[in-house]
Structure formats: C-alpha cells, structure tokens
Amino acid sequence: xxxxxxxxxxxxxxxxxxxxxxxxxxxxxxxxxxxxxxxxxxxxxxxxxxxxxxxxxxxxxxxxxxxxxxxxxxxxxxxxxxxxxxxxxxxxxxxxxxxxxxxxxxxxxxxxxxxxxxxxxxxxxxxxxxxxxxxxxxxxxxxxxxxxxxxxxxxxxxxxxxxxxxxxxxxxxxxxxxxxxxxxxxxxxxxxxxxxxxxxxxxxxxxxxxxxxxxxxxxxxxxxxxxxxxxxxxxxxxxxxxxxxxxxxxxxxxxxxxxxxxxxxxxxxxxxxxxxxxxxxxxxxxxxxxxxxxxxxxxxxxxxxxxxxxxxxxxxxxxxxxxxxxxxxxxxxx
Amino acid sequence: xxxxxxxxxxxxxxxxxxxxxxxxxxxxxxxxxxxxxxxxxxxxxxxxxxxxxxxxxxxxxxxxxxxxxxxxxxxxxxxxxxxxxxxxxxxxxxxxxxxxxxxxxxxxxxxxxxxxxxxxxxxxxxxxxxxxxxxxxxxxxxxxxxxxxxxxxxxxxxxxxxxxxxxxxxxxxxxxxxxxxxxxxxxxxxxxxxxxxxxxxxxxxxxxxxxxxxxxxxxxxxxxxxxxxxxxxxxxxxxxxxxxxxxxxxxxxxxxxxxxxxxxxxxxxxxxxxxxxxxxxxxxxxxxxxxxxxxxxxxxxxxxxxxxxxxxxxxxxxxxxxxxxxxxxxxxxx
DNA sequence: TTGAAAGCGTTACCAT
DNA sequence: ATGGTAACGCTTTCAA
Numbered sequence: 116x117x118x119x120x121x122x123x124x125x126x127x128x129x130x131x132x133x134x135x136x137x138x139x140x141x142x143x144x145x146x147x148x149x150x151x152x153x154x155x156x157x158x159x160x161x162x163x164x165x166x167x168x169x170x171x172x173x174x175x176x177x178x179x180x181x182x183x184x185x186x187x188x189x190x191x192x193x194x195x196x197x198x199x200x201x202x203x204x205x206x207x208x209x210x211x212x213x214x215x216x217x218x219x220x221x222x223x224x225x226x227x228x229x230x231x232x233x234x235x236x237x238x239x240x241x242x243x244x245x246x247x248x249x250x251x252x253x254x255x256x257x258x259x260x261x262x263x264x265x266x267x268x269x270x271x272x273x274x275x276x277x278x279x280x281x282x283x284x285x286x287x288x289x290x291x292x293x294x295x296x297x298x299x300x301x302x303x304x305x306x307x308x309x310x311x312x313x314x315x316x317x318x319x320x321x322x323x324x325x326x327x328x329x330x331x332x333x334x335x336x337x338x339x340x341x342x343x344x345x346x347x348x349x350x351x352x353x354x355x356x357x358x359x360x361x362x363x364x365x366x367x368x369x370x371x372x373x374x375x376x377x378x379x380x381x382x383x384x385x386x387x388x389x390x391x392x393x394x395x396x397x398x399x400x401x402x403x404x405x406x407x408x409x410x411x412x413x414x415x416x417x418x419x420x421x422x423x424x425x426x427x428x429x430x431x432x433x434x435x436x437x438x439x440x441x442x443x444x445x446x447x448x449x
Numbered sequence: 450x451x452x453x454x455x456x457x458x459x460x461x462x463x464x465x466x467x468x469x470x471x472x473x474x475x476x477x478x479x480x481x482x483x484x485x486x487x488x489x490x491x492x493x494x495x496x497x498x499x500x501x502x503x504x505x506x507x508x509x510x511x512x513x514x515x516x517x518x519x520x521x522x523x524x525x526x527x528x529x530x531x532x533x534x535x536x537x538x539x540x541x542x543x544x545x546x547x548x549x550x551x552x553x554x555x556x557x558x559x560x561x562x563x564x565x566x567x568x569x570x571x572x573x574x575x576x577x578x579x580x581x582x583x584x585x586x587x588x589x590x591x592x593x594x595x596x597x598x599x600x601x602x603x604x605x606x607x608x609x610x611x612x613x614x615x616x617x618x619x620x621x622x623x624x625x626x627x628x629x630x631x632x633x634x635x636x637x638x639x640x641x642x643x644x645x646x647x648x649x650x651x652x653x654x655x656x657x658x659x660x661x662x663x664x665x666x667x668x669x670x671x672x673x674x675x676x677x678x679x680x681x682x683x684x685x686x687x688x689x690x691x692x693x694x695x696x697x698x699x700x701x702x703x704x705x706x707x708x709x710x711x712x713x714x715x716x717x718x719x720x721x722x723x724x725x726x727x728x729x730x731x732x733x734x735x736x737x738x739x740x741x742x743x744x745x746x747x748x749x750x751x752x753x754x755x756x757x758x759x760x761x762x763x764x765x766x767x768x769x770x771x772x773x774x775x776x777x778x779x780x781x782x783x
Numbered sequence: 784t785t786g787a788a789a790g791c792g793t794t795a796c797c798a799t
Numbered sequence: 800a801t802g803g804t805a806a807c808g809c810t811t812t813c814a815a
Contacts, residue, residue, distance in 0.1 A: 116588065119792055130802040135794060142795095143800055160583075162562045166509065167792035169500050170807045177543070177564070184529065186726070191525040195518065198546050207560060209511070210544045212532050226541060228496045230511070253451070337730070366730050373732060392522070396671070396700050398707060398732030453808055464786045469810060476811095477784055501808035504791045 118159040126155045138163055169231060178208045178419065179227035179235040183215045187335075188391040189361070189408070193238055193261060196412025204420050206233070213239040221246060228255070234419040236260055240304060256422035260415040261406070263305050263432075270418045271432040272411050276306045279404040279437035280313025280358075283386050286402070286439055287356045288321050291448035292384060296329035296347045296354035298340055298364040307360045310388060314358055329354055333364055340367020341374075348375050348383070355448050356384040362393045365401050369444070384445040399443035407435050452493040460489045472497055503565060512542045512753065513561035513569040517549045521669075522725040523695070523742070527572055527595060530746025538754050540567070547573045555580060562589070568753040570594055574638060590756035594749040595740070597639050597766075604752045605766040606745050610640045613738040613771035614647025614692075617720050620736070620773055621690045622655050625782035626718060630663035630681050630688040632674055632698040641694045644722060648692055663688055667698055674701020675708075682709050682717070689782050690718040696727045699735050703778070718779040733777035741769050 120138075124131045129148060136142040137152045155161075169175045178201055182190040194210065201208045209232065211223040220241055227235055234256035241247060244264050250257055251269065258270040287295055297314060300307035315325045328350070331343035340359065344367055347354060359365035365387030372379045379385055379399055387394060390405035414433055421427045454472075458465040463482060470476040471486045489495075503509045512535055516524040528544065535542045543566065545557040554575055561569055568590035575581060578598050584591055585603065592604040621629055631648060634641035649659045662684070665677035674693065678701055681688060693699035699721030706713045713719055713733055721728060724739035748767055755761045 121792080131793080132795085132802055132804090133800085136801085139794080145800060148800080162559060164504075164565060164792050165563045166500055166503050166565050167807090168794070170498075170504055170792080170809090171794045172807065173794075175500065175564075185519065185532065186522070186526045186529040188520070188522060188525070188726070191522070192520045194544065195520040195546060198519065198544055202545075202557075207543045207545075207564065209541045210514075210528065210532055211536075211541075212529060223536075225496060229499045230509075230541065231498060231500050369732065392520070393727070393730055396727055396731060398703070455808080465809080466786055466788095466811080467784085470785090473810080479784060482784080498808055501791090502810070504793090504808080505810045506791065507810075 118161040120163070122159060123152060123155050123161055126159070127152050174233045174423065175231050176206050177230065177232045178206050178416075179211060179223070179232045180208050181211045181213050181220060181223060181235065181237045181239045183239045184212050185210060187363075188393055189261075189389050189406075190238060192391060192408045193412050196409045197236060197260075197416055200413040200416035204416065206416070206420070208236075215240045217242050217246065224250060228253075233423045234258070236415050236419060238262060242303070256419050258415050258419045258422070260411055261306070265305065268430045270422065270430050272415045272418065272435070273306070273433070274406045274411070274435045274437045276309035276437075277313035277316075279388060279406075280310035280315075281317045282313075282437060282439050283310075283358050283388070283404050284314045284317035284321075286441070286445065287358065287384065287386060288317070288323070290356075290384065290445060292356040293323055293448075294329070294352070294354045295325070295356045295358060296331065297325075298343055298347075298357060298359040298368060299330065299332050300335055300360050300364070302332060310360050326352075328352075333367075335361070335363060337363050337367045337370070340364035341370045342367075344368040344371035345374070348372065348377060354383070356386070356445070359385060359387040362387050362389045362391045362401065362403065365403070365444075366393060366397055369397055369401075380444050380446040381449070384448075386445050390440050394440075394442070397444075402442045402445040403440050405438045405440045407438070411435060452490075452495040454497070456493060457486060457489050457495055460493070461486050508567045508757065509565050510540050511564065511566045512540050512750075513545060513557070513566045514542050515545045515547050515554060515557060515569065515571045515573045517573045518546050519544060521697075522727055523595075523723050523740075524572060526725060526742045527746050530743045531570060531594075531750055534747040534750035538750065540750070540754070542570075549574045551576050551580065558584060562587075567757045568592070570749050570753060572596060576637070590753050592749050592753045592756070594745055595640070599639065602764045604756065604764050606749045606752065606769070607640070607767070608740045608745070608769045608771045610643035610771075611647035611650075613722060613740075614644035614649075615651045616647075616771060616773050617644070617692050617722070617738050618648040618651035618655075620775070620779065621692065621718065621720060622651070622657070624690075624718065624779060626690040627657055627782075628663070628686070628688045629659070629690045629692060630665065631659075632677055632681075632691060632693040632702060633664065633666050634669055634694050634698070636666060644694050660686075662686075667701075669695070669697060671697050671701045671704070674698035675704045676701075678702040678705035679708070682706065682711060688717070690720070690779070693719060693721045696721050696723045696725045696735065696737065699737070699778075700727060700731060703731055703735075714778050714780040715783070718782070720779050724774050728774075728776070731778075736776045736779040737774050739772045739774045741772070745769060
C-alpha cells in the first residue's frame with residue numbers, strides 16, 4: 116500500500132542502500148542514479164518512515180509539551196510559539212494537558228517515553244520533583260518554561276517575576292496609590308510568590324506598608340478572582356488599586372467592580388500580569404505586565420534542540436525581562 | 450541504556466516471545482511467569498517501544514490535529530476537547546498550526562504521514578480539495594471538525610451554522626431590531642456563509658429586508674472587525690444591532706462602539722457566534738450563539754478512532770445543534 | 784505453556 | 800559508485 120524503500124529500489128533497479136543514501140544525501144552517488152531515484156520517489160509518492168529510521172537509533176523528531184490546559188490563553192500562546200519554532204527546526208510537538216495534576220504528568224511522561232520523543236518541554240507545575248529527577252536520569256532532554264523547580268539543574272526559561280512585581284508596584288505608586296490589594300495564585304506557585312515579593316518589596320522601599328488583609332489567595336479561575344475581589348471591595352477599608360497576578364484574576368476583579376458599580380479605573384485601578392489576548396479584550400483593556408511569550412517559546416525550543424543534538428550539556432536558566440503594557444485600567448488616584 | 454524486551458527476557462530466563470505475550474496479555478502464560486515478568490519490568494522501569502511495535506504493523510496511537518492557530522481560543526478549546534478524549538482512548542495528539550495556508554497544510558500532512566499517525570483531525574480551512582482526496586486515497590482516516598468541504602465523502606462534525614444564524618436573527622428580531630448589520634468572515638468560509646444565509650432568511654421570513662450596505666466582510670482579526678464596525682457606525686444610516694459571525698469580530702464591534710461612545714446594548718445590540726471564553730470576558734459580556742466545542746471534539750475523536758479500528762467505513766456528517774447564550778450585549782430596541 | 788524465527792522499513796558498516 | 804547484510808525492538812506464526 117504505502118511505498119517503501121524496497122519499492123523504490125526495485126523500481127529503480129538499485130539496492131535499498133543506494134536509495135537510503137540518496138534520501139539522506141550521504142555517500143557518493145552519481146547524479147544520474149540520484150535523479151532517477153528522486154523521480155521514482157516522486158512518482159510513487161514515497162514518504163520515508165520516521166518510525167523505521169527512529170528504530171535504527173536516529174531521532175523521532177518529536178517533542179512532548181506538557182501544559183496545564185491548552186484552552187488557557189497563556190498556555191495556548193506559549194504552545195503556538197513552541198510549535199512554530201519546533202516546526203521550523205523539524206520537530207513535531209505532542210500536546211499534553213495535565214490540569215496541574217502530578218498523576219496526569221506521570222502518565223503523560225510514561226506515554227511520551229514509550230513513543231521515544233526526543234525531549235520534553237514542561238510548562239506545568241510539578242509537585243514531586245522526583246518525577247523530573249527520574250526523567251533527567253534517563254538522559255532525556257528537558258526544559259522548563261514559565262515554571263521553575265528551584266534546586267534542580269534543568270534548563271529553564273522564565274520571565275523575571277520579581278522584577279515584574281516591582282514594575283507593577285512602581286506603576287501604581289507613581290499614580291499615587293497607597294492602599295493596594297493583591298490577588299495572588301496559590302503560594303505553591305513559585306512565580307506568583309515572586310511577583311508578590313517584588314511587589315511588596317517595592318512598596319516597602321517606597322516607605323509604604325502592605326496591609327496583609329489586602330492579600331487574597333485565589334484559584335486559577337475568573338470566578339474565584341471575582342469573589343475574592345468582591346470581598347476586598349466590600350470590606351470596611353477599600354483599596355484604590357489591585358494587583359492581580361494574572362489576567363484571569365484581573366478579569367474577575369473587573370467583573371467584581373462592575374457588579375458593585377465601582378468605576379475602573381476612576382474609582383479603582385487594576386493591573387495584571389501576562390498580557391494574554393484577554394487583557395486587550397476587556398473593557399477597559401488591562402494595564403498588564405507582559406511576559407514575552409513568543410520569545411520564551413522560541414528559546415525553550417532552541418535550548419531543547421541544542422540539548423538533543425548534544426551541542427550542550429551545561430544547564431542554564433534564562434530569565435527574560437518583563438515589560439509593562441499600559442492600557443486603560445489604571446489611572447492616577449484621585 | 451533503556452531496557453528492552455530482551456533485557457526483560459534474559460533477566461526472567463524466558464524468551465522475548467513470552468515477554469511480548471505478557472505485555473499484551475495474549476496467548477496462554479502461567480500466572481507464575483507472568484508475575485515474574487511483570488516484576489522485572491517494574492524493577493527495570495521498562496517502557497515498551499511504541500516505535501518498534503508500530504513497525505510490526507500495529508498502530509502508533511497518535512493522531513494529527515490541524516488547526517489554523519492554537520492561540521485562537523476557539524481552536525484552543527476544540528483542541529483541549531480532542532486531546533482529552535484522545536488521551537482517554539489511548540491516543541496522543543500532534544498539534545499543527547497551519548495559518549489556513551494550503552502549503553503549510555501540505556507540509557504538515559507529509560510530516561504526519563512520515564510519522565505514521567493513525568489519523569488526522571482537520572479543523573483548518575483547505576482550498577484545494579485534492580489535498581484531502583489524495584489523503585483519503587491512501588486510506589488514512591480523516592475527520593473534519595468545524596469546517597466542511599462540500600461534496601467530499603469524509604467524516605465531518607459541525608454545528609448547524611444555518612440554524613445558528615437563524616437563532617441570532619430571531620433573537621434580534623424579538624427585541625424589535627430591524628436595522629441590522631452583519632460582520633462576516635471571508636465568503637470562502639462555508640460556515641460564515643451559512644450563518645449569514647440563516648440570518649438573512651429569518652429576516653426575510655419576518656418580512657424584513659436586509660440592506661446590503663450593512664454587510665461587511667472581514668478578516669479574522671479583532672482589528673478588522675473594529676474598523677469595519679466603525680464604518681458601519683459612522684455611516685449615514687446606522688444599524689441598531691450587529692450580528693458578528695464570531696467572537697473576535699464581535700469584540701472589534703464592541704471596541705468600535707466604545708470608541709464612538711455608543712452604548713452597548715443601550716444604543717446598539719451586538720450578538721456573536723462561538724461562545725469562546727472571550728465572549729464571557731468582555732464588557733458587556735456577549736450574547737452569542739454557542740458551538741458545543743467540547744462535544745464536537747469528543748465526537749470527532751470517537752469517529753476517527755472507530756474508523757481506525759475499522760469498525761466503520763460509512764462516512765457520516767454529524768451536525769450539532771447550536772444554542773443561544775444570552776448575556777448583556779443585546780437588549781430591546783428603544 | 785513456551786520458544787525460534789521471520790518480518791516490519793530503515794541505517795550504517797563493510798565489501799566490491 | 801553501489802550493494803549485501805546485520806541491527807534496531809517488537810509481534811506473530813508455527814512448532815515443540
């Protein structure tokens with residue numbers, strides 16, 4: 116049914132070794148046979164089997180990608196960047212949605228191993244770092260993107276969350292806000308912790324005290340951001356600005372303000388983090404600390420491919436600079 | 450390095466055939482040897498190579514998924530549903546972003562063929578239907594989702610776009626609107642054409658005339674929706690309602706109205722199509738015709754898997770019913 | 784209940 | 800410049 120190297124060989128009246136050589140451009144082959152073989156491959160619509168060639172020790176040119184949920188715009192944008200660069204360099208990417216569950220992570224990793232992927236890019240949180248250690252022990256190239264596992268020598272690409280937090284605080288401070296609340300993700304998430312740390316640090320450097328009752332820890336869901344923001348806005352003391360640790364939470368805050376008829380940014384300023392498509396689509400559009408998702412994805416792929424080609428064995432941690440995107444959800448305190 | 454079936458066999462003092470049988474639960478194996486083999490597989494952390502087993506004629510348990518752009522929330526949500534169900538049934542999915550370009554489609558298909566995927570789910574537009582015909586001639590299972598290629602016997606899962614268009618019109622009509630504009634996608638897109646057709650049909654059945662100057666054909670981009678909506682709103686005759694053929698265009702319309710200080714829905718109603726996360730996040734949140742993305746994805750996978758298992762060879766076209774989700778972007782004409 | 788051996792589509796080494 | 804052949808890790812058939 117599908118043409119194989121044997122079909123080509125017999126059709127061309129040469130050996131399979133010769134065909135293999137012309138496919139891979141190896142060895143010395145006369146222009147004449149080369150052309151003949153190419154012509155026949157074309158005519159028979161021959162596609163060399165990656166499967167078979169992988170079996171002989173070559174690569175599968177396939178990467179695994181672990182994300183919590185591709186329907187989350189942040190990860191969708193990262194995934195797009197990764198697939199683009201992967202494709203550019205000749206790799207396919209297998210998408211895996213983990214829902215941030217270690218058990219699913221383990222299942223997917225096992226599957227990817229069975230399929231002999233050349234490397235795995237991980238954008239999902241992992242609690243048990245043994246999972247990764249085991250993987251690394253196997254010598255499989257790994258890179259972490261947008262997540263980190265401290266104290267593990269693994270290639271990592273992240274944005275500087277601490278600086279991002281600082282930038283958010285600086286912006287709000289410059290606008291004259293002093294009563295500021297934070298909508299954070301679970302403190303198990305390293306990036307969220309760092310964003311908060313940068314934020315608080317900048318406040319205290321400005322001689323301001325962050326009021327702990329203004330800190331709300333949320334799930335990663337619009338709904339939860341909304342209910343926590345509602346608590347904030349209904350409290351006796353009301354903040355004049357909110358720092359949401361991601362776009363989803365910021366949207367929740369926006370909805371809470373709307374529900375309470377509190378103007379944004381007139382009565383309350385909201386700044387978020389990520390700069391996914393969501394932040395440009397809300398009303399008002401969100402001022403946000405942008406993660407350079409495209410470069411992050413590209414970099415992650417470049418790292419893993421280098422590591423697959425064994426061009427490098429030093430592990431590195433690349434920290435990208437965030438950037439503030441000022442839209443319309445923040446304004447001077449009045 | 451990685452344990453193979455040989456390692457297990459020699460460790461267990463049996464033949465590789467025996468090991469193969471216990472892995473696949475085939476043939477008759479004594480409980481004793483079975484347990485021994487299992488124990489050793491466990492101890493050696495053995496992962497059977499899908500590559501090798503695929504080479505012997507079995508499947509790769511991998512599906513290709515062609516989407517225009519995974520960072521578009523509609524396709525991200527579809528992709529999530531597909532990956533979920535695929536994983537459920539034992540299949541991995543390779544994601545491919547085509548940007549709706551036939552050349553990229555062809556490149557990806559060729560790659561997927563080389564990797565011996567068991568089937569391809571296509572959610573991307575294709576102009577040259579020969580591409581598909583060729584694929585089908587190879588006997589590779591294919592299913593189309595959210596796109597169709599008329600006059601081609603291929604499994605297809607779509608929402609009833611015509612009915613969806615009718616529902617949108619009916620809603621607007623019930624609210625008393627008569628001057629209604631349409632923001633459509635390229636007329637090459639079958640679904641957009643159908644939505645429009647249903648919409649116009651319903652209007653004319655109500656004895657209303659659709660004014661052709663109220664039809665704007667757009668790209669698939671927020672920006673374009675905005676500029677086209679702006680033209681509409683700045684015209685001498687201004688519509689009191691807009692039907693946008695997808696969420697992105699509706700967002701553009703929302704932005705246009707905001708820029709012109711036209712209240713939504715007080716001065717103009719906007720209804721959209723898709724019900725991606727975007728429609729719930731805008732202000733006001735969008736009334737929209739929902740596509741059941743989750744079921745569509747699940748169904749597509751079920752179809753392709755059946756077809757892989759050769760349980761079925763009849764091609765079918767499954768048309769799902771859309772549903773209107775009323776939010777706050779539409780109201781009675783005043 | 785178990786095993787030997789052929790075969791899957793390539794690559795790579797060694798001959799010619 | 801070209802070809803023969805072992806090897807990759809597994810499944811399957813046939814024998815024992």
